[in-house]
Amino acid sequence: MTAAQAARAQQAGRAVLGFCGAGLMGTPMIRRLLAAGHQVRVWNRSPDKARALAADGAQAVATPAEAAAGAAAVFLCLTDQDAVEATVFGPQGIHLVEGGLLVDHSSISPAATRDYAARLREGSGRTWIDAPVSGGVAGAAAGTLSVMAGGPADALQHVEPWIRAYAARVTRVGNSGAGQTAKLCNQTIVASTINAIAEAVALAAHSGMDPSVLNTALAGGWADSALLQIFVPRMTAPIAQPLGAVATMLKDVENIAVLAQETGTDMRGLRAALDSYRTAARQGLGPADISELVRVPWPERPPGAKA
Incomplete structure (x- = not known):
């Protein structure tokens, strides 16, 4: 043209x-x-x-x-x-x-x-x-x-x-750079919430409860969120389409940790989430869909739970 x-x-x-x-x-x-x-x-x-x-x-x-x-x-x-x-x-x-x-x-x-x-x-x-x-x-x-x-x-x-x-x-x-800072604030919430959902799913499974009903049971309460409704099914049943890789979220969480250090911000919850994502990567789950983070707290999840 x-x-x-x-x-x-x-x-x-x-x-x-x-x-x-x-x-x-x-x-x-x-x-x-x-x-x-x-x-x-x-x-x-x-x-x-x-x-x-x-x-x-x-x-x-x-x-x-x-x-x-x-x-x-x-x-x-x-x-x-x-x-x-x-x-x-x-x-x-x-x-x-x-x-x-x-x-x-x-x-x-x-x-x-x-x-x-x-x-x-x-x-x-x-x-x-x-x-x-x-x-x-x-x-x-x-x-x-x-x-x-x-x-x-x-x-x-x-x-x-x-x-x-x-x-x-x-x-x-x-x-310049403020957009990326806002995204890291966004990812602080998203990454930590997905990690919390993974741990809740694992806790339910280890307690003898069917974890796939958590999103229905918690709907409308304070724990409810778009992420809860998306990720409980993805962590407990086969998925049709990937949403993003564990490694991609780990990259963002690593950047959050760097920014926290640079700004002197004490982010204890973020450090715990970072440990989960790093553990998943060490286990070879980096390329996997982010819902596979659930395998950190629930390593014995039945293979049939995923596609």
């Missing part, structure tokens, strides 16, 4: 956008952007995942720089900090394309975000918005994600209409 065609698309309410990362979260986000009428250039480390979106109207490209070239903004939804750095600053990275906006939906450390934002601004004049999300794969598919954003207010205002294709709530929480 030529620059003139891109300008006409924007004037018509559509935009040419780049998107790097077509994983569990990125794929439904890309599909929502396409359904909203935007033209999306997709790069993924595994090219087959990008090419699979061609049926939805996406254009698969060979490099991150190609995804960014001529795009009104380029979005990232990547596995970890190393992947973000390589995608942005690698030999075929986004940093090669001058100007524009970058929206990072990945979960990385606030300190790394501030460093990357300064490097990108200095090297190519591109503005970085850290915009991690909450709501899971189902929220991405339904367009109901919550986005917590850090960075310049005017830049966020510019990209927010595009983010709204897959997010119901977009909140600017501060300057």
Whole structure:
């Protein structure tokens, strides 16, 4: 697409956008952007995942720089900090394309975000918005994600209409890195709650009770939550679709621990949850669905309990 065609698309309410990362979260986000009428250039480390979106109207490209070239903004939804750095600053990275906006939906450390934002601004004049999300794969598919954003207010205002294709709530929480800090606050609650649910399921099973009824028995009480309703069934019965890996949550919890140390915040509950996730990883459960955390307190769970 030529620059003139891109300008006409924007004037018509559509935009040419780049998107790097077509994983569990990125794929439904890309599909929502396409359904909203935007033209999306997709790069993924595994090219087959990008090419699979061609049926939805996406254009698969060979490099991150190609995804960014001529795009009104380029979005990232990547596995970890190393992947973000390589995608942005690698030999075929986004940093090669001058100007524009970058929206990072990945979960990385606030300190790394501030460093990357300064490097990108200095090297190519591109503005970085850290915009991690909450709501899971189902929220991405339904367009109901919550986005917590850090960075310049005017830049966020510019990209927010595009983010709204897959997010119901977009909140600017501060300057560069603040979005990642808010995500770590979110993950403090989520990771600790999933660990508590795993322990409650194990306690019920070890006490001779059917643990699969816990979500029904506790519904409407103080212990009830979306996480309780999602994870008790996933920890006690076969699952159809993964929600995310133990290793991904462990990465976030490790980042929380670092931030707690840097800020002098005593997080005793977080330390206990971190021990559970580390134990799961040592047991070889890192690639497994996060519901497999239940195998830490309930190692003898019957194999038939899972698909």
